[in-house]
Amino acid sequence: METGVVPLSEIDGPFDLQATVESGQTYLWDRADDGMYEQQVAHGGDHWYETVVRPFAPPRGDGDTLVSEPTVVRVRQVGESDDPDARLEWESTVDAEQLLTHLLRLDDDLDAILSATPDLPLLEEAYETYHGMRLVRDPPFPCLISFICSAQMRVARIHGMQRRLAESFGDPVTFDGETYYAFPTPEQLAAATESELRDLSLGYRAPYVQRTAELVADGEAHPAAATDRAYEAAREYLTQFVGVGEKVADCVLLFSLGFLQAVPLDTWIRTAIGDYYPNCERGGYTETSRAIREQFGGEFAGYAQTYVFYYLRTTEQ
């Protein structure tokens, strides 16, 4: 086992691990002692979080594959990021510093990003409440599948689905005396039957997951291929997958492929538009999306969206 420490003083801007991985942008990290996130934890709590990462090509060609085989990564935050001794501690089968930097966007200059968004009261409030929350960079295929599963589903339950998919169809990985399961490959999920997937409580999403996995396994399309396109064309490309509409496509663009301007129009953001920015309500998804993206300053509008989503979801019960 390799271990390491990333002093938070070395990264640009604040960081809050708990808010980053539990804010509903990723369903691929588990709390080591409570994978389902059933207990509320204190802000920036010092829990260990863990995930299993398969080899994948980072979007935008920044570097080769980050890992060469399924790899367990475990990380916790010690101290709040204002504390000079605050740090990230990690344990893994390999040197995981680059991998963590990629997955948790430690290379973002968070202060610069947030100050490049407009001075709106709702944003200021959310930025303050979840100070240090960053976006994530999930691996593309697991991100795609997890957001197909997210349709009409509570955040807390989506985790359980991903865990059951991994335990039922993914490869086992031994680490630190325990058995973990990698997220299934497209081939592994394509070989699953609808009935097997329904047994994991996927409901009507079961055939979507199977058919999407088949498209990827057969080489007809791959979510990472959207990266080469302009934003709206990339979103259109992703909707060819079964169970993927504009909203889920925006989530993959934002939480995996680095399109920080993407603003997924979910129920919470639609509520925010109605309550705070009614002039952005334009009927159709494309037009409303353009309007709220402009309202949130364009380039980093997705950062603002994710803060607003988590803030509203946790303050309006």
Add this chain to the structure above:
DNA sequence: TATCCAAGGTAAGTT
């Protein structure tokens, strides 16, 4: 104890 309801929407069928 029994119903009802809504949850990070999408696909398929009508105008």
Add this chain to the structure above:
DNA sequence: AACTTACCTTGGATA
């Protein structure tokens, strides 16, 4: 193209 409707499942609310 815009507008309905059905869809699995389940924890929590309501009767």
